[in-house]
Amino acid sequence: MIAVIMAGGKGTRIASVSTEVPKPMIPLCGKPVLEWQLECLKAQNITEILLVTGHLHQVISDYFGDGSRMGMQISYLVEESPLGTAGAFYYLKDRLDGDFLLLNGDVMFDVDFARFVQAHQHYGGAATIFTHPNQHPYDSAIVVCKENGQVVNWLHKEEKREWYANRVNAGLHLFSPGIFEWMKAHGMLQKPEKLDLDRQVLKPLLADGLLYGYQSPEYVKDMGTPERYEMVQRDIRSGLVSARNLANPQKAVFLDRDGTINKYVGFLRSAEQMELLPQAAQAIRKLNEAGWLVILATNQPVLARGEVSEEELTEIHNKMETLLGKEGAYVDAIYYCPHHPDKGFAGERPEYKIECSCRKPKPGLLFRAAQDYHIDLKKSWMVGDSAADMGAGKAAGCKTAGVYGEKSGDESFATLAEFAAFLCGREKA
Structure with a gap:
């Protein structure tokens, strides 16, 4: 597979760090971010690279040459005048005849591309974008996907709804060669022209059902501001960047929802009732920054009882993610059990009135997450405010911590922040 890397950025937002090299050549811990990218690709046997350059092209070509010193084959496409994030497709159409990666050259990443490619081939769309939660969703474009991965909405900063899931386009893309015919059919690629990848290519694919999103908690960070630049350097030094690659076993903190993240109100039936507990967002952010996957595992019998629909539950979780995102925190995934075996409720849903393996204290939710994200359960924690949470954690082989008065875990803490x-x-000790 060929990887096309858009390496022509000027880096105006990060000019205080460096103005003498193009943005992909800004050093991170002594090495250009572009070199970190190429090393990640090389480690996974992706060795044929096409660099799309422009600003200070010679700096890049002098450094990497033909790629032979790295054991790679590097060729160049030089834009004499800027063509935006998708104008290069005019030239790519004559050079590529199979699936290809398109990567932004100014992001630090270490991801398992085999998983990404497998998902793209399974979806069968024209494009698959790599999506993830981040610490600043309020100033990012939000991607809305169906359970099957199909993208159904793309909300730019000026288009956001009140509440939204923290799912952001990370700047890594997989395309099938059919993208070129689709672009031609939509009046593009007739001549070299400036095109915006997000607004003129990816978002319009939604109307034809051809865009999919691959969600992953792996490390992908834009280092485009001085603050984010320093954060990425810290993460490289700590080993967090490479550790988050899903080829490696992950460590996770599984969190109950009601009474652990948000205030307990009995059966929570509407987004209006969702209110974070004091310091919950700060606690989750601390776990995020320390490299723990943070995964919600919650029983939601209100679905079986017919008191909340899937759409209403999504809105509740969207509000939770929005509130967390405003504090720079996020959950990496949400798993919920909709079942409740007891019958006799008005409006109950018979399909959910079953004995299942996912209703805590059974460990099914944790097992599903472990399968999806390569989690080492023995190195993970289940945290909650009930004996059912502790039971699920112990059954899965996790360490357990009770909070807000729950004493049956391996450890107990007054608050999530204390944990x-x-x-x-x-x-750190």
Whole structure:
């Protein structure tokens, strides 16, 4: 597979770090971000690279040459005048005849591309974008997907709804060769012209059902501001960047929802009732920054009882993610059990009135997450405010921590914030 890397950025937002090299050549821990990208690709046997350059092209070509010193084959497409993030497709159409990666040259990443490619081939669309949660969804474009991965909405910053899931386009893309015929059919590629990849190519694919999103918690960070640049350098030094590649076993903190993240109100039936507990967002952010996957595992019998629809539950979780995102925190995934075996409720849904393997204290939700994200359950924690949470964690082989009065876990803490301080402090010791 060929990887096309858009390496022509000027880096105006990060000019205080460096103005003498193009953005992909800004050094991170002594090495250009573009070199980190190429090393990640090389480690996964992706060795044929096409660099789309422009601004200070010679700096890039002098450094990498033909790629032979890295054991790669590097060729160049030089834009004499800027063509935007998708104008290069005019030239790519004559050079590519199979699936190809298109990567932004100014992001730091270490991801398992085999998983990404497998998902793209399974979806069968014209394009698959790599999506993930981030610490600043409020100033990012939000991607809305169906359960099968199909993207059904693309909300730019000026288009966001009140509540939204923290799912952001990370700047890594997979395309099938059919994208060129689709672009031609939509009046593009007739001549070299400036095109915006997100607004003029990816978002319009939604109307034809041809765009999919691959969700992953792996490390992908834009280092385009001085603050994010320093954060990426810290993450490289700590080993977090490489550790988050899903080829490696992951460590996770599984969190109950009601009474652990948000205030307990009995059966929570509407987004209006969702209110984060004090310091919950700060605790989750601490876990995020320390490299733990943070995964929600919650029983939601209100679905079986017919008191909340899937759409209403999604809105509740969207509000939770929005509130967390405003504080720079996020959950990597949400798993919920919709079942409730007891019958006799008005409006109940018979398909959910079953004995299942996912309703805590059974461990099914944790097992599903472990399968999806290569989680080492023995190195993970289940945290919650009930004996059912502790039971699920123990049945899955996790360590357990009770919060807000729950005493049946391996450890107990007054608040989620105290647990996060304990866990992150223990790792630093």
